[in-house]
Amino acid sequence: MESTLISLLHGFGVAFQPDNLWYAFLGCLVGTLVGVLPGIGPLSGISILLPVTFGLNATQAVIMLAGIYYGSQYGGSTTSILMRIPGEASSVMTCIDGNAMAKKGRAGAALCISAVGSWVAGTFGVIMLTMVAPPLATIALKFGPPEYTALLILGLIFLAYMSSTSLVRTLLMACIGLLLGMIGIDNMTGHFRYSFDLAELGDGIGIVPVAVGLFGLGEILSTPSHKVVGEVISPKFRELLPNRQEWREAVMPIARGSVLGFIIGIIPGSAHIISSFLSYALEKRVSKHPEQFGKGAVAGVAGPESANNAASTGAFVPMLSLGIPTGPITAVLIGALMIHGVNAGPQLVTEHPDVFWGFVASMYVGNLMLLALNLPLVSVFVTVLRIPYAYLYPLIIMFCIVGVYEVSHSIVDVYIMLIMGVLGYGLRKFNFDPAPLVLGLVIAPLLEQSLRQSLIMSNGNYFIFFSRPISLGLLIVCVILLGLSALTFVLKRKDWREKLAEAEAGEVQP
Amino acid sequence: MNLRADHVAGAAFVIFGVAIIALSGDLPVGQLSMPGSGFLPMIVAVLTIVFGAALILRAGESAPFSQVGWSDGKHATMVTVITAVAIALYTYLGFIITMVLMMVTLLVVIERRNPLRAGAYGIVVVLFTYVCFAYVLKTPLPVSPFSY
Numbered sequence: 001m002e003s004t005l006i007s008l009l010h011g012f013g014v015a016f017q018p019d020n021l022w023y024a025f026l027g028c029l030v031g032t033l034v035g036v037l038p039g040i041g042p043l044s045g046i047s048i049l050l051p052v053t054f055g056l057n058a059t060q061a062v063i064m065l066a067g068i069y070y071g072s073q074y075g076g077s078t079t080s081i082l083m084r085i086p087g088e089a090s091s092v093m094t095c096i097d098g099n100a101m102a103k104k105g106r107a108g109a110a111l112c113i114s115a116v117g118s119w120v121a122g123t124f125g126v127i128m129l130t131m132v133a134p135p136l137a138t139i140a141l142k143f144g145p146p147e148y149t150a151l152l153i154l155g156l157i158f159l160a161y162m163s164s165t166s167l168v169r170t171l172l173m174a175c176i177g178l179l180l181g182m183i184g185i186d187n188m189t190g191h192f193r194y195s196f197d198l199a200e201l202g203d204g205i206g207i208v209p210v211a212v213g214l215f216g217l218g219e220i221l222s223t224p225s226h227k228v229v230g231e232v233i234s235p236k237f238r239e240l241l242p243n244r245q246e247w248r249e250a251v252m253p254i255a256r257g258s259v260l261g262f263i264i265g266i267i268p269g270s271a272h273i274i275s276s277f278l279s280y281a282l283e284k285r286v287s288k289h290p291e292q293f294g295k296g297a298v299a300g301v302a303g304p305e306s307a308n309n310a311a312s313t314g315a316f317v318p319m320l321s322l323g324i325p326t327g328p329i330t331a332v333l334i335g336a337l338m339i340h341g342v343n344a345g346p347q348l349v350t351e352h353p354d355v356f357w358g359f360v361a362s363m364y365v366g367n368l369m370l371l372a373l374n375l376p377l378v379s380v381f382v383t384v385l386r387i388p389y390a391y392l393y394p395l396i397i398m399f400c401i402v403g404v405y406e407v408s409h410s411i412v413d414v415y416i417m418l419i420m421g422v423l424g425y426g427l428r429k430f431n432f433d434p435a436p437l438v439l440g441l442v443i444a445p446l447l448e449q450s451l452r453q454s455l456i457m458s459n460g461n462y463f464i465f466f467s468r469p470i471s472l473g474l475l476i477v478c479v480i481l482l483g484l485s486a487l488t489f490v491l492k493r494k495d496w497r498e499k500l501a502e503a504e505a506g507e508v509q510p
Numbered sequence: 511m512n513l514r515a516d517h518v519a520g521a522a523f524v525i526f527g528v529a530i531i532a533l534s535g536d537l538p539v540g541q542l543s544m545p546g547s548g549f550l551p552m553i554v555a556v557l558t559i560v561f562g563a564a565l566i567l568r569a570g571e572s573a574p575f576s577q578v579g580w581s582d583g584k585h586a587t588m589v590t591v592i593t594a595v596a597i598a599l600y601t602y603l604g605f606i607i608t609m610v611l612m613m614v615t616l617l618v619v620i621e622r623r624n625p626l627r628a629g630a631y632g633i634v635v636v637l638f639t640y641v642c643f644a645y646v647l648k649t650p651l652p653v654s655p656f657s658y
Contacts, residue, residue, distance in 0.1 A: 055649065168564045172523055175558045179530060179551065186547035193547060194533060217593070221586040225621060390621040394613040395635060397593055401600065401609075402639070406649055414597045418590065425586050429578050430519040452545045460542030 008130055011357025015365050020063055023056065024362045027064035028369045031071020035091075036079055036381045037392065042072035043329050043438075044216035047208055048399045050336055051406035058340035059355045063362040065336055066316070069329055070122055070363070073309045074370045077114040078381050081107060081301070082233045091308070093280040097293060097300030102233045104296050108378075109242035113250045113298060114305040115374040121258040121306035122367040125313025128262050129320075130360055133349075136321035140346040143322075145453035146464050150471035152447045154478050155324055158267060159436055161481045170436045173427075177440020178447070180205050187445070188452060200412040207335040209404045210441055211328065213417040214434040216400045218424020225390040240375055242298075249298040253283050257306030264307070265314020267326065279307035313363065319344055320356060323446075328438035335442065515578050516569035523562030530555035588620050604654030605643075609636045 014020060034045035046068050053061035076091035081098035094114065101110040143151070160170035183194045184204030195201035242250070257279045264275040283303040284293045293300050318324045323345025325331035334344045342352050349356050404417045427434050458464035465471050530551060540546025596612035603611075610632045617628035643649045 051649070166568075168561050168568070172558065172561045172565065175554050175561060176523075176526075178554045179558070182551050182554075189538070189547045191537060191547040193537060193551065194530075221589055222582055224582050224585040390617065390623065391631060394616040394632075397589070397596075397616070398609050398613065398636070398639065401593070401597060402605070402643070402651065405600065405652075411597065411601055414600070418594055418597060421593075422586075422590055429580070430515055431572075432519070448550045451550065455542055455545055460544075462542075 004130060004134060007134075007353060007357045008361060010353065011359075011361030012364075014059060014354050014358030015063070015361035020060060020358065020362060021365065023060045023064040024067050024366045025369055027067020028071040028074075028366050028373060031068035031073075032075035032078075032370065032373060032381065033384065034068060035072035035075020035077075036384055041215060041219070042069050043211055043332065043435075044219065045072060046329060046332050046336075047211040048216055048396075048403040050208055050332065050339075051403050053336065054339070054406070058337060058342045058352070059358045061336055061340055062333065062355060062359050063366075065333055066359065066363065067366050069333070070309060070312050070366065071370055073122075073312050074115060074118050074374050075381070076308075077118070077301075077305050078111065078374075078378065079385060081110045081114065082382065083385065091276070091305075093276045093304040094301055096280075097295075097297045100294065100296035101298070101301065106242075106246075106296065107233050108240040109246050109298075110301050111378055112240050112242055112375060113246065113302050115371055117250065117254040117257065117302045117306040118309040118374075119367050119371040120254050121261055121310035122313055122370070123364065124258040125262050125265070125310040126360065126363040126367065129313055129316055129363075133317050133321040133360075136317065137346040137349050140322045143346070143470065144468075145450040145457065146468050146471040147474070148450040149447065149454050150465060150474035150478075151322065151324060152443050152450065154474045155326070155443065156436070156440070157478045157481050159327070159439060161485055165431060165433045167482075167485045169432055173432055173434060173436040174440040177437035177442075178444045179440075180210065180437070181441040181444020182448065187449065198412060200410050204445075205416060205441065206407060206413060207332055207438065207442055208407050209413045209417040210420050211332055211438050212400050212404050213420025214424035214427075214437065215328075216396060217417060217421025218428065218434070220393045220396060221421055221425040222428050223389075223393075225388070225393065240378070246298050250302040253279075253299040253303035254306045256282060256286075257303040258310045261307035261310030262314040265311035265326075266317050275307040275311035276304035279303040320348060320359075321346065323348070325439060325442055328435045328442075331439055331442035513575040514569040514572045515575050516565045516572035518575055520562045520565030520567075520569060523565065524559050527555045527557075527559035527562060530558070585620065589616065592616055592619070601652050602655075604656075605651035606636055606640055607654050609639075 015024070030045065030049065031042070034042060046065050049068065050065070053064055056064070077094050077098065080091040080094040081102050084095050084099040098110045098114065101107065156171070156174050160167050160174065181204065183201055185191070185195075185202050186193055192202065257275075260279055260282065261275040264278065280293075280300060280303060283297075283299040284290050287293065287297070287299055289297070312329075315326045315330050318326050319330040319334060323334065323343060325334050337344050337355075342348070342355055400417060400421075401414055404414050405411065407413060424434050454464055455462075465475060534548045534551050534555065537548030537551065538546035539548045539552055592612060592615050596608050599608045599611070610629075613632035613636065614625070614628050617623040617631065618625050621628075640651060643651050
């Protein structure tokens with residue numbers, strides 16, 4: 001514990017360097033804007049702005065990109081409360097009671113509760129991250145190829161189980177991602193795979209063109225400007241403070257949302273979305289006045305907003321300590337670190353303490369910055385919301401093209417982004433969630449290498465995965481999750497995942 | 511039998527899986543004790559076919575294919591075509607000319623905005639972005655034959 005505190009102090013030394021403070025601020029500001037603007041999620045925001053970080057060092061890059069991620073969780077609540085349009089998916093639940101509060105003239109109070117809840121949850125998440133990640137990294141150093149293979153398979157199955165679309169759909173997306181991840185030169189034999197004589201494909205397909213295409217361009221293709229309409233409720237600055245009763249009603253939901261969100265954040269899947277749904281359901285269940293939910297209940301804003309922020313911090317635990325992405329956003333962040341020559345994983349703490357502890361410390365600072373940003377500048381964000389979408393999306397397309405081209409100055413990458421955009425549009429039409437595809441793309445090289453190394457180690461005996469306790473334990477969890485999914489299918493029972501899908505689609509309230 | 515959305519989607523994935531196996535012909539699968547470069551692609555392609563077939567089998571639960579909404583299809587096609595042309599011109603005409611042309615075309619052709627206003631918006635936004643990238647972020651952007 002003492003060494004953790006000393007390391008954290010060292011991290012604050014890194015985070016308080018003027019350059020790092022500036023990039024944390026920039027990340028938080030851009031993240032808030034990304035969250036505020038409908039049509040740009042944190043994933044597309046991070047992907048589009050990834051090339052901007054090429055001129056920075058690894059610490060500055062990850063500080064800025066993470067700022068965009070957790071900043072978007074703060075910003076997403078603004079559109080939810082003022083327009084009843086979720087700025088991004090994790091703010092869906094905030095729409096219900098946040099907008100109802102706004103219609104009752106309590107928009108300022110809802111925004112304040114949301115910002116304070118997000119700050120408390122974000123800070124709680126970082127404290128937990130500080131305590132959990134280093135010991136977990138020490139355990140992960142004992143992992144060999146069979147353990148990593150089992151862990152990656154578990155990650156995919158967990159994602160499939162947690163997904164609000166069906167297991168088959170999620171696994172199909174993961175398979176397509178894995179296949180895309182195998183394009184290029186095979187590291188172990190030097191064979192060219194599926195490169196169609198294009199030299200640019202020798203290094204494989206990058207995560208940036210795929211993520212920007214699927215989430216940035218794909219969203220634009222499926223969103224004609226006439227469909228983006230909404231009335232913005234403008235809160236007055238003096239109305240921002242909640243009254244004593246509202247504070248009292250917010251305290252426990254913020255506490256519950258913080259704990260729940262962090263735990264769910266560690267689990268692979270779209271944690272920040274699931275956590276806000278579960279927090280809403282939990283608050284409704286424990287409330288003495290469940291009938292107020294949907295009509296402007298303070299707990300309906302405080303709980304989900306706290307949960308999604310704690311979850312976005314929790315997602316950094318497996319990313320930093322195991323090098324395993326729990327979702328597409330952490331996958332892109334791992335990719336960003338790799339571009340800067342830093343591998344996320346157990347060695348990160350020992351080999352790059354400046355990056356690890358500087359990043360952790362910057363999150364404490366970033367959460368404070370977001371609190372300071374979100375309340376006083378709410379009128380600025382309201383002005384941004386008034387920019388017509390018709391003028392906004394050509395700008396986003398421009399950033400998509402520039403962002404992807406600047407990664408490796410390859411026009412082939414930009415064409416790949418366009419193809420992925422069209423694919424993303426098609427996948428939306430057929431109710432596929434493209435997130436597992438990105439995850440599959442990122443883990444494909446890791447999975448292939450660890451699987452092949454395991455088989456070489458055991459002379460082709462699959463029993464190696466069952467003879468080692470950690471990999472056996474992880475595979476047993478895989479079987480349990482698959483069994484639970486099969487049970488739901490056989491019994492034709494509607495479980496929480498289907499209810500989540502319906503809630504996301506706005507069909508029912510949980 | 512009514513054609514369902516998942517019939518079409520499942521069939522597409524089965525065809526994709528078969529295509530991957532066909533394209534993997536020259537990749538050595540190897541042996542279990544020494545897996546080759548075609549080993550995992552073959553496994554994943556087979557899984558794609560299996561999951562695609564499962565989707566077809568459960569297609570009755572999905573919406574009829576005729577009900578898949580394509581009302582935004584025209585918008586999507588026009589944006590795709592204009593973006594594709596912009597990508598093709600990007601390295602030849604450079605950032606400034608290509609992006610101004612793309613933004614004005616998107617605003618005038620798709621959004622039916624006033625050409626003068628669209629032009630002014632496009633020029634201001636593109637020049638501002640160029641200055642940010644070239645001078646603040648020190649990231650060179652493609653230039654036109656006219657050296658800007």
